[in-house]
Amino acid sequence: MSGRVGDLSPKQAEVLQQFRERVQDILPQLPAQDDHFLLRWLRARNFNIQKSEAMLRKHVEFRKHMKVDTIITDWRPPEVKLSYLSGGMCGYDREGSPVWYDVIGPVDPKGLFLSATKQDFIKSKIRDCEMLQKECSLQSQRLGRNVESITMIYDVEGLGLKHLWKPAIETYGEILQMFEDNYPEGLKRLFVIKAPKLFPVAYNLVKHFLSEITRDKIFVLGDNWQEVLLKYIDEEELPAIYGGKLTDPDGDPRCRTMINHVGPVPSSYYVRDHVTVEYEQCLTVGRGSSQQLEYEILFPGCVLRWQFASDGADIGFGVFLKGKMGEWQKASQMQEVLRSERYNAHLVPEDGSLTCERPGVCDLMKIYIHNLEENSKKQKLQYIVMSNCSASESQHISNLHPIIMIVSNQEISISFQP
Template identity: 85%
Template sequence: MSGRLGDLSPKQADALHQFRERIQDVLCQLPAQHDHFLLRWLRARNFNVQKSEAMLRKHLEFRKQMKVDTIISDWRPPEVIEKYLSGGMCGYDREGSPIWYDVIGPVDPKGLFLSASKQDFIRSKIRDCEMLHVECTVQSEKLGKNVESITMIYDVEGLGLKHLWKPAIETYGEILQMFEDNYPEGLKRLFVIKAPKLFPVAFNLVKHFLSENTRHKICILGGDWQEVLLRHIHADQLPAIYGGKMTDPDGDPRCRTRINHVGPVPPSYYVRDHVSVDYDRCLTVSRGSTQQLDYEILFPGCVLRWQFSSEGADIGFGVFMKGKKGEWKKAAQMEEVLPSQRYNAHLVPEDGSLTCERPGVYVLRFDNTYSIFQAKRISFSVEVLLPDRLKAQRDHGGAQSPKDGQGDHAS
């Protein structure tokens, strides 16, 4: 049985009755009280009444803390989020569910985070969820049937290393967790279109925030993505840029009045010069010397991601490749991958990423050879990001890990 009204087993029907009885004291505080809504919480916890009750009561605390009931009328996102965070609701699928679009490529994660708080991003997504809930209610009344979930389309063309910036990924993970905890069964399906080579790495970073049920609703489409979308969405409800016939009144195929298409955030919006980071390790680079961190990459397509800051003065940094793990070489003897240069990491923390197109030993090298008087203390984090298809191999001992080289090494 599907666990939906009209398709309940006797055990599921009994669980619904018990659930309603146990939450009588808070029923009036919910955004909806009908059985369709209550069944969403039961399905999210496999009809375990006790767990479903705990989930719902925690949600009510969330609504009170975040002032969710008035967030649409009483709160508005900062201008920079309204202008430079992509996405929007546009059209309905063939079953009448609202469609939400996210256009990832042009988004400027660092510019947004330098201009608004993490709380602002989370609240803006709560507001979006509440607006979509209202739209589902309107559609239910209009169509005379229950509409409780949305279709999402993720346009990931242009997804790049800037989108793997650690503070942005961590916040996105918090938003996904918030969605899972407070809007169960709110997603009908998610179509990922125009996915680049980097997408498996990005997906691997966030998929652990998603429940197994949500993962099953994600469809990563290939070259026939327009045909697939049209099987689920009427042409007059699909923007022309995505293979449909919908345009704005002025003929814009991107439907910009409904879907926010963005660009880089102007520095005039910045309210801080960097985002604070918790680093994993520290090392000291003696005056006139270097320190190297070796990472053996066994598979092409992995990503090296780093963040570091220095105390007191600048530090040189570059990325190289060498032949054998554990073997120390000077920079001149290694292949230069990212040219070494001096960074004012004592003023603004430095972060970066590199797609490893070839297997090999990649060397992250901190250079203090130009300083004859001052040692440099470096705080840093380094990660190897695996494509999704390699995760199982890693879990069974078949993927890469940091290897010892010269001096102090990452672990």
Template identity: 70%
Template sequence: MSGRVGDLSPKQVDILAEFREQVEDILPDLPAQHDHYLLRWLRARSFNVQKAEAMLRKHLEFRKHMKADTIISDWRPPEVIERYVSGGMCGYDLEGSPIWYDVIGPLDPKGLMLSCTKQDFMRTKIRDTEMLRGECQKQTEKLGVNVEAITLIYDCEGLGLKHLWKPALEAYGEILTMFEENYPEGLKRVFLIKTPKIFPMAYNLVKHFLSEETRHKIIILGSNWQEVLLKHIDPEQLPVAYGGTLTDPDGDPRCRTMINYGGTVPRSYYVQDNVVKVQYDHSVTISRGSALTLEYDITTPSSVLRWQFASDGADIGFGVFMRSQEGGGAQKVGDMLQVLPSERYNAHMVPEDRSLTCPEPGTYVLRFDNTYSVLQSKKISYTVNVLLPDGQIQSPRSIRGDGRLE
């Protein structure tokens, strides 16, 4: 049994009913509530109800944190991403699934990562994925059949050593992990075309981020790749450059109005070449395997907590938490309320400057995390301000921001 609607064993039917009952409290907050959607999470966890429930509840927190429901309308990627990140949606396969193209060769990973934050890349990919989810929903309504996954064409022509730059691979790995954890069963098939000799090395560096199910959907095509694509895609839905008959209105065979082909990022976009030298209020070295916590007492609802920081020579973990108990006694981070999940920031390449509106009073904890580093200490420079709703800066005397090394 495939574990899909219409092809369920009696046991799977019972498991689906149990799963629906277990997650009934969060169903209204999910992007879909039908059986097709719930079965995606069950298949991703081999019909283990407890694991599927944990995965789905974690995804809901992810959606809230990333504002996934409104990311298409409320957030726009930086200009450098819009202009120089290659790829795009173009056409539908024979079963009505949207087709997404990733064009690797023209991509300039180093130039992009020196021009914007890793978190901007993550948001961009979430935005693209939410757009594709919406396209699948439109196709479902249009065709009267369930469309829940996309066809991905990975154009590997030009793949080279520049794409194997370590910070870029690490960022790509985080994006793949995000997909696996939050958009299970979103890929129907992945066609890899025009793979160069370096491809096996590149694939070995990232394949451990992929689930076994995803790996089984990857199809590496040879010199007859155009012929194979046409078995799955109508010529009218496939660009001329990929063996079909589709062009842009102006006759462009590469369909550039739908597929961005990227290119080398001009140095004018590099943040470190353009940023005004920031004078940070504090500098501290965090030992390997250690962390730095900064506590700020927020007394007025809707105050804004703003932080700026840079690291020297390597990335640094950072997250925001809220103490869940009164008093000044020690409390482990794991026992605190997570406000901004801890992530690793490439602040040695692009300094961070972000803010958070605090909905309620309390003690907010900023944590710089170097616990994952077993060899390297990290020097960070930072400035933190608390802005009251009336625009005034909160008195430093009411802020316990001197820091504590763990």
């Protein structure tokens, strides 16, 4: 049995009912609550109800953390991402599923990463995923049957060493993992076309992020790729450049109004060369060691803002809540406020903030920073932490202690400005 609606074994149907009962408390927080949606999570974990429940609950936290429910309406990618990040949805396959194209060769990975943060890159991909899921839902309504997955076409002509740049590969791996964890069964099939000899090398660098189920949906096509595409996509829905008849209104065979064909990112977009921040203090931490810095927050509504830049490699950064001053605790022993993630602050300075919402309690906010490169040399991390509490409130926090920061192998410049 396929594990889909209308094709369930008695055991699968029983597991589905039990699964629905176990996740009843989070159903209102999900983008859909029907059997089609819940079965995607069960199939992704081979109908193991415990693993499926854990996966779905993590997804709910992911949606909260990344503000996924409003990412389409409330968040706009940086201009450089809109202009120089390739791809786009164009047409539908013969079963009515949306088709997404990525044109890899002309992409300038280093230019993109020097022009916007890695978090912006990841959020852009989340936004794309949400737009595709929304289109699947609309297609389901139009066709009167369930559409829940997409067809993808990767045009890798021109794939070169520039695409194997380590920061780009690492980020692409994170995106693939995000897709696996939060959009199960969202991929119907992926066709790789015009693959050069370097493609197997690139694929081997990222395939470990993919589940066996996903890997089985990837097809590397040979010289007959146009013929194969036409078996799955009607010629009226396939761009002319790929062997179909679809063009833009002006006759452009590349369908540029739907598929972003890009090129090198102009250096005028590079962020680090145009950002000047004054950093006041310096802290050096040796390899394998750490430091903790704490801030005591007495009033709700204060906004903590940070800016930091590092040298050499990605760093992990997060904010946590602990119980009392002076007591050293691991991140796992504290309440997570801002999930620790990787930041490419050695390429683009990071700028973020959060609102301290806990009223009437002396809260200790902890920033956690960790050098993620095990074999790296000392790195320099410079940062500023600021609070915009009102004057009436600031008198109560005039004796703030530092926010906790845990750093390995980093040299740090620090300042706090209430």
